[in-house]
Amino acid sequence: MIENPTEARPFEAEVSQVLHLVTHALYSHKEVFLRELISNASDACDKLRFAAIAEPALTADGNELGIEVRWNPDARTLVISDNGIGMSREEVIENIGTIARSGTRKFLEALSGDARQDSRLIGQFGVGFYSAFVVADRVVLETRRAGAAPADGVRWSSDGIGTYDIGPVTRDARGTTLTLHLKDGEDEFLEPWRLRELVKKYSEHIGFPIRMPKLVDGKPGDELETVNHAAALWTQSKSELKDEDYKGFYKTLTHDFNDPLAWTHNRVEGKQSFTLLLYVPEKPPFDAIFSGRDERKGLKLYIRRVFIMDASEQLLPAYLRFVRGVVDSDDLPLNVSREILQENRLVSQIRSACTKRTLDLLSKLAKEEAPRYADFYRSFGNVLKEGIAEDTENRDRIAGLLRFASTHQANATQNVTLEDYIGRMQAGQEAIYYLTAESWAAARHSAQIEALAARGIEVLLMSERIDEWVMGYLTEFQGKPFRHVGKGELDLPLEAAEKERREAAEREAAPLLERLKGSLGDRVSGVRLSHRLTESPACLVLEAHDMALHTRRLMAEAGHAVPAAKPVLEINATHPLLHRYAGESDASRADDLALLLLEQAEVAEGAQLEDPAAFVKRINRLLLAPVPGP
Ligand code: ADP
Numbered sequence: 001m002i003e004n005p006t007e008a009r010p011f012e013a014e015v016s017q018v019l020h021l022v023t024h025a026l027y028s029h030k031e032v033f034l035r036e037l038i039s040n041a042s043d044a045c046d047k048l049r050f051a052a053i054a055e056p057a058l059t060a061d062g063n064e065l066g067i068e069v070r071w072n073p074d075a076r077t078l079v080i081s082d083n084g085i086g087m088s089r090e091e092v093i094e095n096i097g098t099i100a101r102s103g104t105r106k107f108l109e110a111l112s113g114d115a116r117q118d119s120r121l122i123g124q125f126g127v128g129f130y131s132a133f134v135v136a137d138r139v140v141l142e143t144r145r146a147g148a149a150p151a152d153g154v155r156w157s158s159d160g161i162g163t164y165d166i167g168p169v170t171r172d173a174r175g176t177t178l179t180l181h182l183k184d185g186e187d188e189f190l191e192p193w194r195l196r197e198l199v200k201k202y203s204e205h206i207g208f209p210i211r212m213p214k215l216v217d218g219k220p221g222d223e224l225e226t227v228n229h230a231a232a233l234w235t236q237s238k239s240e241l242k243d244e245d246y247k248g249f250y251k252t253l254t255h256d257f258n259d260p261l262a263w264t265h266n267r268v269e270g271k272q273s274f275t276l277l278l279y280v281p282e283k284p285p286f287d288a289i290f291s292g293r294d295e296r297k298g299l300k301l302y303i304r305r306v307f308i309m310d311a312s313e314q315l316l317p318a319y320l321r322f323v324r325g326v327v328d329s330d331d332l333p334l335n336v337s338r339e340i341l342q343e344n345r346l347v348s349q350i351r352s353a354c355t356k357r358t359l360d361l362l363s364k365l366a367k368e369e370a371p372r373y374a375d376f377y378r379s380f381g382n383v384l385k386e387g388i389a390e391d392t393e394n395r396d397r398i399a400g401l402l403r404f405a406s407t408h409q410a411n412a413t414q415n416v417t418l419e420d421y422i423g424r425m426q427a428g429q430e431a432i433y434y435l436t437a438e439s440w441a442a443a444r445h446s447a448q449i450e451a452l453a454a455r456g457i458e459v460l461l462m463s464e465r466i467d468e469w470v471m472g473y474l475t476e477f478q479g480k481p482f483r484h485v486g487k488g489e490l491d492l493p494l495e496a497a498e499k500e501r502r503e504a505a506e507r508e509a510a511p512l513l514e515r516l517k518g519s520l521g522d523r524v525s526g527v528r529l530s531h532r533l534t535e536s537p538a539c540l541v542l543e544a545h546d547m548a549l550h551t552r553r554l555m556a557e558a559g560h561a562v563p564a565a566k567p568v569l570e571i572n573a574t575h576p577l578l579h580r581y582a583g584e585s586d587a588s589r590a591d592d593l594a595l596l597l598l599e600q601a602e603v604a605e606g607a608q609l610e611d612p613a614a615f616v617k618r619i620n621r622l623l624l625a626p627v628p629g630p
Pocket residue numbers: 036040041043044082084085086087095096123125126127128129130176
């Protein structure tokens with residue numbers, strides 16, 4: 001062991017799976033390996049710069065942090081090296097040989113089988129390192145952790161199939177050198193101009209210098225030159241930056257291959273100074289799909305150009321977790337910890353600024369580019385809605401950004417704003433009417449909105465799972481209260497004549513209501529005359545503070561205990577079915593009819609019947625019953 005402590009170790013099963021895929025399936029967009037390896041080298045430099053804050057000795061040599069990309073046409077190798085943090089033996093095993101990190105499995109789950117798509121995904125899951133095996137059939141990594149002795153270097157090598165070798169090596173400099181032995185047919189990456197163009201492409205927005213050998217007689221010479229800008233993009237002034245620069249930086253930052261939808265770049269000067277560069281992605285990045293509210297990332301905190309940590313959770317509220325970007329503070333202490341960030345006053349100001357800028361950006365997009373805003377809303381609308389509950393301070397602004405389907409339009413598209421709605425309110429209409437239901441169709445065809453529709457009053461139709469919860473927090477907009485049309489009594493403004501007519505109808509219907517109560521017993525909490533129906537015979541209505549029936553079902557399915565709430569059956573006494581009920585002298589047939597009215601209302605509302613077989617029998621009995629004479 002001591003003589004030759006190099007050992008062969010197996011990759012964990014899932015790593016092998018990823019490697020197999022990488023080598024066999026991800027053959028398009030091969031060049032992403034350069035992006036991934038350069039990005040790792042840059043991360044390593046960032047980490048060292050951060051570590052050196054607490055331990056300045058780590059960078060005492062004074063060498064500038066940077067990355068080199070060399071190639072050797074004779075040996076057919078490509079070499080990428082950095083003088084960043086490096087790794088210990090344990091770190092190599094942990095970071096490269098195992099799946100202690102959750103990304104590997106998520107990556108496997110996210111694969112679509114479309115090689116083109118999948119190979120671009122690799123960097124979003126923390127498995128970017130393995131992309132080396134797309135072009136190389138042998139990869140050698142030599143590394144030395146900053147602060148470790150030359151004899152404590154580590155040499156790792158593998159052909160990417162099943163196992164890797166790991167052992168000691170003496171290494172004079174800290175940092176990491178990765179040597180790729182290119183597969184046959186990958187000579188493209190040895191062509192000086194092609195390689196240089198790719199390295200430039202993927203390093204343009206890396207904040208450390210990337211050096212490559214100058215060409216001498218078409219071969220790599222000894223002298224190096226820097227091929228990128230090596231300046232943090234957000235420190236440059238807006239007027240110097242083009243859209244392409246912002247888009248390129250976004251891709252480097254996120255490993256997303258789509259352009260961002262919108263961005264905002266601001267320098268704030270005052271009691272404290274900081275720079276924000278915030279992006280709204282076009283589609284949910286894969287990490288955002290897989291990680292929920294608890295595992296947020298994507299907003300990087302820098303302090304005076306030094307990368308400190310991903311601080312999404314500290315710098316953004318959860319409902320803006322789709323935002324990606326950079327915050328660079330001039331005033332926070334370099335030795336901040338997560339704990340300090342939690343309660344720091346400067347941080348809470350930055351957080352408010354990030355929130356405000358993001359909402360400004362979304363408002364602007366909504367106003368100036370409605371179709372692009374609609375794209376955004378499709379991807380992230382339900383996340384944004386959480387802000388109604390979460391961010392009381394900005395509730396009105398967020399409400400203004402919401403989009404709804406409504407009875408004003410023929411299809412389910414969510415593009416009605418609350419301002420649109422208020423602009424169309426009828427004279428005398430006090431409230432904003434809405435209905436939550438299981439689907440748009442269930443809401444659109446619900447009996448509960450008939451009377452409103454007949455009077456030309458618009459109803460917002462909500463069918464996302466989160467809607468009912470959100471509406472519990474949204475009680476008014478621009479002074480107009482919200483009213484759920486399926487709950488409580490509808491309080492439409494009435495003219496005197498209408499009021500009298502109603503009172504007369506109530507008196508007349510009293511015996512009918514009594515009889516129905518007798519037929520239905522405790523299946524309902526009450527029966528009353530409806531003022532919301534015009535065409536349907538009956539519908540179910542809840543008390544104003546009850547949870548809607550479809551939400552109750554969702555909660556129950558998810559295993560939550562839901563308090564019992566019995567709806568009220570509202571009837572339309574002018575409907576022929578109720579005439580028929582009133583005129584039915586056979587008591588058991590009358591009960592059948594009454595139960596059928598209730599069950600119809602349940603079905604229309606999307607409920608599962610308690611006893612579907614009994615329902616079918618009831619229908620058949622009635623279908624076969626002699627039709628009462630005229
Ligand atoms: P990610 O960069 O998203 O974490 P990768 O698969 O690209 O995923 O890299 C895995 C890990 O390997 C990194 O998180 C890092 O800890 C380590 N690593 C890779 N390359 C280097 C390097 N050049 N220097 C130091 N550590 C590295």
